[in-house]
Amino acid sequence: MRRHGQSGRKGNKAQRRKAGRAPSAARRHNSSASSQETKVARLTRELDEAREQLTATSEMLKVISSSSGELEPVFEAILENATRICQARFANLNLYDGKFFRRAAIHNPTPQFAMMLGEVIRPHPESGFGTVARTKQVVHIEDVRTRRPYLEGDEANVKFVDRSGARTVLAVPMLRNDELVGVIAIFRQEVRAFTDRQIELVKNFAAQAVIALENARLLSELHQRTDDLSESLHQQTATADVLKVISRSTFDLDTVLNTLAESATRLCEADGTILWRPKDERYRLAACYGLTAEFEADMRQVALKPSGHSPVGRAVQAKKTIHIPDMLDDPEYVAYDPKRVGGYRAMLGVPLMREGVPIGALMVGRLTPKAFTEAQIALVTTFADQAVIAIENVRLFEEVQARTGELSESLEQQTATSEVLRVISSSPGELEPVFQTMLSNATRLCEAKFGTLYRYHGGTFYPVTFHKVPPSFADFLRERGSFVPPAGTPLDRLLRTRDVVHTADDSVEETPSPSALLAGAKSHMAVPMFKDDELTGTIVIYRREVRPFTDKQIELVKNFAAQAVIAIENARLLNELRQRTDDLSESLEQQTATSEVLRVISNSPTNVQPVFDAIAESAVRLCGGQFSFVVRFDGKAMDFASCYGLSAEGLKAFRS
Numbered sequence: 001m002r003r004h005g006q007s008g009r010k011g012n013k014a015q016r017r018k019a020g021r022a023p024s025a026a027r028r029h030n031s032s033a034s035s036q037e038t039k040v041a042r043l044t045r046e047l048d049e050a051r052e053q054l055t056a057t058s059e060m061l062k063v064i065s066s067s068s069g070e071l072e073p074v075f076e077a078i079l080e081n082a083t084r085i086c087q088a089r090f091a092n093l094n095l096y097d098g099k100f101f102r103r104a105a106i107h108n109p110t111p112q113f114a115m116m117l118g119e120v121i122r123p124h125p126e127s128g129f130g131t132v133a134r135t136k137q138v139v140h141i142e143d144v145r146t147r148r149p150y151l152e153g154d155e156a157n158v159k160f161v162d163r164s165g166a167r168t169v170l171a172v173p174m175l176r177n178d179e180l181v182g183v184i185a186i187f188r189q190e191v192r193a194f195t196d197r198q199i200e201l202v203k204n205f206a207a208q209a210v211i212a213l214e215n216a217r218l219l220s221e222l223h224q225r226t227d228d229l230s231e232s233l234h235q236q237t238a239t240a241d242v243l244k245v246i247s248r249s250t251f252d253l254d255t256v257l258n259t260l261a262e263s264a265t266r267l268c269e270a271d272g273t274i275l276w277r278p279k280d281e282r283y284r285l286a287a288c289y290g291l292t293a294e295f296e297a298d299m300r301q302v303a304l305k306p307s308g309h310s311p312v313g314r315a316v317q318a319k320k321t322i323h324i325p326d327m328l329d330d331p332e333y334v335a336y337d338p339k340r341v342g343g344y345r346a347m348l349g350v351p352l353m354r355e356g357v358p359i360g361a362l363m364v365g366r367l368t369p370k371a372f373t374e375a376q377i378a379l380v381t382t383f384a385d386q387a388v389i390a391i392e393n394v395r396l397f398e399e400v401q402a403r404t405g406e407l408s409e410s411l412e413q414q415t416a417t418s419e420v421l422r423v424i425s426s427s428p429g430e431l432e433p434v435f436q437t438m439l440s441n442a443t444r445l446c447e448a449k450f451g452t453l454y455r456y457h458g459g460t461f462y463p464v465t466f467h468k469v470p471p472s473f474a475d476f477l478r479e480r481g482s483f484v485p486p487a488g489t490p491l492d493r494l495l496r497t498r499d500v501v502h503t504a505d506d507s508v509e510e511t512p513s514p515s516a517l518l519a520g521a522k523s524h525m526a527v528p529m530f531k532d533d534e535l536t537g538t539i540v541i542y543r544r545e546v547r548p549f550t551d552k553q554i555e556l557v558k559n560f561a562a563q564a565v566i567a568i569e570n571a572r573l574l575n576e577l578r579q580r581t582d583d584l585s586e587s588l589e590q591q592t593a594t595s596e597v598l599r600v601i602s603n604s605p606t607n608v609q610p611v612f613d614a615i616a617e618s619a620v621r622l623c624g625g626q627f628s629f630v631v632r633f634d635g636k637a638m639d640f641a642s643c644y645g646l647s648a649e650g651l652k653a654f655r656s
Contacts, residue, residue, distance in 0.1 A: 074212040075105035078184065078205045083107050086170070086198040088186040093209065094121060094129070095182040096174075101129055104182070113164035124149040124157055128171040132183050138199060139171040143191045165189040172202045176210050177532070184209065211577065218570065256390040257287035260362075264383045265290045268376040270364045272342065274299060275387060276312050277360045283312060286360065295342040311349035312361045319358055321377060322349040326369035345369040348377065350384040354392060362387065417559065432465065434567040438560045439467035443541050446553040450519065451541040452477065453564070454491075456529075460484055461491055461538070473519040489513055494526050494538060500554055501526045505546045515542055522546045525554060529561045529568075536565060593618040612642035620645050629654070 079091040090108040094101035101121040123129035126148045128139045144150055144166055149157035160166070166187040174182035184206050186194075194202075261273040272290035276283040282303035288296055306316040309332060315322040324330050324347040341347075344365030352360035362384050364372070372380075419437060439451040450468040454461040462482040466474055485491035488511050490501045502525045503509065506516040515521040521542040529537040539561050543549075600614040612630040619628045627645030631638045643651050 071212055071216050072105065075209065076107065078209055079105055079107035079186075082184065082186050082202050082205050085201060086186055086194060087188070088170075089166075089189045090164070091184065091186040093182060093184050095213075096133065096180050101133075101183065110164055113160075122156075124154050127154075127157055128169050128185065129183060132171050132173050133180060136173050136175060136178070136180050138173065138203065139169075140194060140199065141169045141171075142193045143167055144169055167191045168193060170194045170199060170202060172199070172206045174206045174210050174213075176214065181210060181213060182206075211573075214573065218566075218573070222566070253390060253394040254287065256394075257387060258289065260383050260387050260390070261287045261289035264362060264364050264380055267379055268348075268364055268372060269366075270348075271344070271367045272365050274312075274363045274365075275360060276304065276363065277391075278358075279303075283316065283361065291342065299342075306358075311347040312363045315349035315351045315361050315363075316358045319351055319353065319356075321351070321381065322347075323372060323377060324348075325371035328369070341365075343367055346371065348372050348380055350377075350380050352384050352388045352391070354388050359388065359391060417563070431567055431571050435465035435564065436467065438539070438564055439465055439541075442539060442557050442560050443467055445556055446541055446549055447543070447547075448524075448541040448549075449521075449544045451539065453537065453539050455537040456535050464537075470519040473515060476514055476518055486511070490524070490526050490540075491538065494528055495535070498528060498530075498535065500528070500558070502549060502554065504548045507546075515540075520544050523548055525549050525557065527554070527557045527561045529565050531565050531569060536568060537561075539564065590622060593622055609642065613644065616642045616644035 075093045079093055082088070083091045090106070090110065090113070092106040092109070093104050095104045096102075101123065103121070121129060123133065125131075125134065128141055128144070131137075131139045141147060144157075144161050150161055164187065166189065168188040168191055169185060170187075171183050171185045173180055174184065184202055186202060188194075257275050261275050264270065265273040270290070272295075273288065274285055274291070275287040277286035278284075280303075282305060284303055285296075285299045288299070291299065304310060304313050307313040311322045311324055314332075327341065327345050327347060342365065344367060346366035346369050348362075348364040350362045350364075351358045352362065362380055364380055419441065435453050439453055443449070443451045450466075450470065452463055452467070452469060453465040455464050460482040461484075463477045466477070469477070485495065490503055490513060494501045503523065505522055506513055506524060507522060509516075513521070515524065519542065522545055524540060524542040526538050526540045528535055529539065539557055541549075541557065597611065597614050597618060600610050604610045616628045616630050619625065625645070627643065627650070629640055630642040632641040640651065640655060643654075646654070
């Protein structure tokens with residue numbers, strides 16, 4: 001009995017211990033479940049924040065791509081998203097000119113703050129904006145009322161803080177090539193620090209604002225250049241049309257002047273007429289009528305000075321009509337020599353005047369002494385005026401012809417430039433068609449034979465585009481690849497001088513270049529391509545004859561080089577934007593998969609099988625696989641807990 005009783009007491013004691021442990025295990029289970037729920041809630045919250053930030057980033061990229069260079073909607077969207085996601089009260093975006101901040105956008109300001117806000121901010125050196133300007137770093141102020149500018153009573157700072165109610169401030173710099181171009185500031189009216197994730201978000205928004213600024217600048221420059229080129233092309237085309245009409249008329253000055261000389265001789269009852277034109281500060285025979293062959297031959301050898309020793313010289317010198325009824329009665333001709341003056345006794349000299357300047361003279365002569373009548377003098381004066389008109393017309397015509405040639409050349413150049421810009425706009429991010437168009441136009445307009453375009457990076461040149469390059473030279477360039485130009489070669493001189501290298505005759509150079517040896521190049525020029533004063537490449541065009549390029553042709557290729565740099569920069573920006581969009585899309589897809597797994601976890605807190613199934617499926621989809629396993633290990637053996645993408649037979653084979 002005693003043993004039985006003892007045994008019963010022992011059994012009761014064991015039962016009591018077991019019963020005592022049961023509530024403790026339950027508490028641990030409840031505590032673990034509660035901890036899991038808290039962790040899931042935290043992860044869900046963080047996931048929601050990440051998705052919200054990614055969504056905002058995606059929206060920003062859409063706004064940038066659809067804004068067509070307009071910055072206001074981009075800045076408004078940035079401030080609205082930054083304020084909302086970071087749980088701030090208001091925000092502003094200011095651009096920096098190196099000295100002052102200028103307000104570009106503001107979101108949700110308090111009425112008092114809006115009333116006092118100016119266009120220009122002159123920051124205190126120790127304020128948030130002043131610190132950003134000095135350090136180019138993020139400035140996070142947990143309570144602006146504890147900062148030196150507020151405590152020392154800086155008027156602008158105190159007024160801003162008191163009227164706006166700002167307490168916690170986050171100011172993030174906008175940097176382009178390590179240069180401060182602006183700042184995004186968000187404000188809370190309570191003392192509550194921003195989280196690291198929120199700071200990173202605003203830094204991301206600042207980078208997007210810089211991208212928008214740069215895109216707007218490039219687009220504005222492109223629009224301005226396109227507008228200028230379109231206007232110039234329109235003007236040049238209209239001018240060329242007019243000049244083509246004018247060029248259809250024939251301006252034969254010799255015929256006109258000879259006709260005038262004949263008419264003056266005949267209508268004035270004279271025996272001969274000579275029309276003189278200035279050349280090399282002397283007056284020489286330009287047209288004549290009625291002269292003997294001997295006298296005409298003598299006169300064509302004469303070069304008269306404007307002086308009183310002849311009626312012509314006297315008329316030009318005095319800038320008025322000189323009438324000599326009889327050469328024997330004129331004191332200037334006391335030693336009259338009939339041979340020297342062709343036997344003429346009466347002479348009439350009329351200057352050809354244009355804007356008060358003599359440009360020639362008409363001399364009408366008679367072999368007998370007889371005064372010219374006033375009507376005849378008036379007639380010769382009219383002929384002189386007509387000669388001036390004819391000379392001026394021909395001068396203008398010749399100038400127009402020369403100008404037409406220049407305008408035609410300019411029009412052709414403008415057309416080529418427009419064609420390059422069209423290729424740039426129609427081939428975003430593609431450089432080969434742009435480079436081909438540039439080389440084709442540069443070679444054609446500069447009357448060259450072939451051309452190459454080299455890129456420069458890391459101290460070496462490498463060819464990227466050829467145009468009509470002879471096969472032997474092209475093969476050499478491809479086989480050589482990237483290269484450092486040997487000393488004394490044109491590209492070496494370009495590196496040292498950072499300027500155009502123009503070789504008149506490569507065959508006489510001390511070290512002939514491969515283009516001369518393999519392609520027969522003689523004259524060639526290499527024009528550098530610069531981006532922010534950094535060499536990025538060069539355009540080289542070649543002639544097979546010794547004929548140096550003109551200054552206009554060099555300027556034309558310089559223009560093409562500038563356009564090549566624009567195309568390269570546009571391609572770089574576009575590739576960066578595409579890469580960032582791809583990265584964000586991939587990140588969003590991964591976050592979404594994580595969210596789905598977390599959702600399965602939250603829906604099945606006690607059943608791990610759905611979780612393993614979701615993980616296996618997400619792994620295949622995100623990693624581009626065909627099937628996946630989740631394998632559990634109990635310390636001794638492994639077992640397939642879940643499988644996705646594999647048939648039952650395949651799984652069986654793996655299990656075996």
